[in-house]
Amino acid sequence: MHLIDFHAHAFPDKVAPGAIAALTSVVGPINQTDGTLADTIRFQSEVLHTDHFLLFNIPTTPHQQRRANDFVLAANGQNDGQVISFGSLHPRAEDACDELRRLIDAGIKGIKFHPEYQDFDMDDPSVYPLYEAIAEAGLVMTFHGGVDPAFPGRDRSCPQRAAAMVKDFAGAKIVIAHMGDSADGFGTLEHLCGLDCWLDTSMAATQMPPAQFEAIINAHGADKILFATDCPWGGKATYDRVASLPLSVEEKEKIFWRNACALLGI
Numbered sequence: 001m002h003l004i005d006f007h008a009h010a011f012p013d014k015v016a017p018g019a020i021a022a023l024t025s026v027v028g029p030i031n032q033t034d035g036t037l038a039d040t041i042r043f044q045s046e047v048l049h050t051d052h053f054l055l056f057n058i059p060t061t062p063h064q065q066r067r068a069n070d071f072v073l074a075a076n077g078q079n080d081g082q083v084i085s086f087g088s089l090h091p092r093a094e095d096a097c098d099e100l101r102r103l104i105d106a107g108i109k110g111i112k113f114h115p116e117y118q119d120f121d122m123d124d125p126s127v128y129p130l131y132e133a134i135a136e137a138g139l140v141m142t143f144h145g146g147v148d149p150a151f152p153g154r155d156r157s158c159p160q161r162a163a164a165m166v167k168d169f170a171g172a173k174i175v176i177a178h179m180g181d182s183a184d185g186f187g188t189l190e191h192l193c194g195l196d197c198w199l200d201t202s203m204a205a206t207q208m209p210p211a212q213f214e215a216i217i218n219a220h221g222a223d224k225i226l227f228a229t230d231c232p233w234g235g236k237a238t239y240d241r242v243a244s245l246p247l248s249v250e251e252k253e254k255i256f257w258r259n260a261c262a263l264l265g266i
């Protein structure tokens with residue numbers, strides 16, 4: 001079966017060791033790669049056997065925005081098109097709209113936001129003009145969803161905020177990662193399921209109680225679920241979990257491949 005991993009991270013070679021060290025100090029030594037692009041391609045090819053994976057690199061300050069995008073632009077299309085890079089914009093960067101234009105001109109198909117690392121509320125109206133520009137260009141917007149272990153107790157990406165934003169951008173291609181909140185599926189079931197957005201399986205597949213994970217897929221529908229690992233933080237166990245779901249072959253094919261193809265225009 002064809003396979004797209006809709007959520008993976010890699011870092012420029014120079015910063016990968018430090019980034020992995022900082023992040024594993026929060027989530028534990030669960031990394032499946034050393035954080036470099038080369039090792040991510042190895043893992044995606046030899047362990048997950050993906051046709052494509054989406055590459056994210058998030059600028060945590062406005063100042064980092066251009067460098068973060070230079071990295072993903074250079075990676076885009078590598079390994080015979082396996083790497084599909086998303087850009088990232090920092091909502092506080094004064095040149096975010098110019099940077100969006102640069103990404104669109106380079107053929108980038110989507111933008112990743114992380115409201116916790118980038119310090120804004122997902123439904124903050126002051127960020128809406130940027131979302132509007134992205135949606136108007138037909139690009140996908142992927143958002144981190146739910147509590148992030150690096151920011152315990154914060155709610156910048158909670159399912160309520162995600163739902164408010166999704167309702168305000170009907171028709172836009174919006175993906176909420178981690179099934180809305182890998183730590184607790186009840187918020188997703190109450191606020192997000194049934195709305196016009198896609199949910200990615202990363203972290204939730206292995207961390208969420210199995211009954212909640214399956215309840216969300218049933219409530220939201222296999223048409224709007226995307227296989228994703230959050231590699232290097234997730235990997236083969238995520239694939240095995242999704243592959244073992246009590247769904248039809250057609251539904252699994254949608255989650256592993258077809259839904260992502262439709263969103264990305266493949």
Ligand SMILES: [Zn+2]
Nearest residue numbers: 007008009230
């Ligand atoms: Zn991630």
